Amino acid sequence: MGNQKATVILILLILLTLNGILFVDLARANPYMYYKQVSPPAGSKPLNIIVYSPLNNSVFNNSDVKVTLNINNQDTSMSSLLDAYLRADWLQENSTIYKQNTYSPEFPQSWDYAHTFSNIPVGEHSFTIYALGHGTYATNEGGLTANSYTMTAVSTVKFKIESIPPEISIISNPTPEPTSTPYKEPQPVDQQVILGVAITVAVVGAGLVLLVYLMKRK
Numbered sequence: 001m002g003n004q005k006a007t008v009i010l011i012l013l014i015l016l017t018l019n020g021i022l023f024v025d026l027a028r029a030n031p032y033m034y035y036k037q038v039s040p041p042a043g044s045k046p047l048n049i050i051v052y053s054p055l056n057n058s059v060f061n062n063s064d065v066k067v068t069l070n071i072n073n074q075d076t077s078m079s080s081l082l083d084a085y086l087r088a089d090w091l092q093e094n095s096t097i098y099k100q101n102t103y104s105p106e107f108p109q110s111w112d113y114a115h116t117f118s119n120i121p122v123g124e125h126s127f128t129i130y131a132l133g134h135g136t137y138a139t140n141e142g143g144l145t146a147n148s149y150t151m152t153a154v155s156t157v158k159f160k161i162e163s164i165p166p167e168i169s170i171i172s173n174p175t176p177e178p179t180s181t182p183y184k185e186p187q188p189v190d191q192q193v194i195l196g197v198a199i200t201v202a203v204v205g206a207g208l209v210l211l212v213y214l215m216k217r218k
Helices: 002-029 190-218
Strands: 034-037 048-053 058-060 066-073 080-088 095-099 110-117 123-139 145-161
Touching: 048 110, 048 123, 048 145, 066 095, 066 123, 066 145, 095 110, 095 123, 095 190
Parallel strands: 034 145, 058 145
Antiparallel strands: 048 066, 066 110, 080 095, 080 123, 123 145
16 A cells, blocks of 8 residues: 555656646747737837838829839838838828738738839829837746837828820821823724715715816816
């Protein structure tokens, strides 16, 4: 009986030892024992938004405008980009710049965007970029805690589209086509007509000869 109790105690001690080892390994693998959503600390900097085109207060003579920009976390308090979109006065809906895939999340530190917007009406316009960034910091108050927060960076660009000149189509005068006079083949003269003309000429000639002869006899 005593040997059985000793065996049970030994097994419990082994299990407790293994449990302690597993707990220490788990703590090393995941040192943040708590997670908390907090407000951004004082002095935190949001993501950088760099708009390459169009430049602010640009003027265009056509209705197509290409927007190129970059969003990054250089020298900011953000660790990555979570979401970004463009809101423009000529668009009915926002245009997505970056949307994190829930099933395959990425955490980009830099993101490039380029898109050409067409058929923008004449007049003054503006668009605004919104970029949501994510940041974290650790504290050790009541246990090691990972504090997570978000910040939205905003950048607005204004531009103007002046009156678009109408398209002028140059129509060249067509080269006149030469006109041809239809050729008519000579119609054959009836032989009877020719014969009648010859007889008439002969009779008239004979009459003239006879008239001259009679006049001489007188």
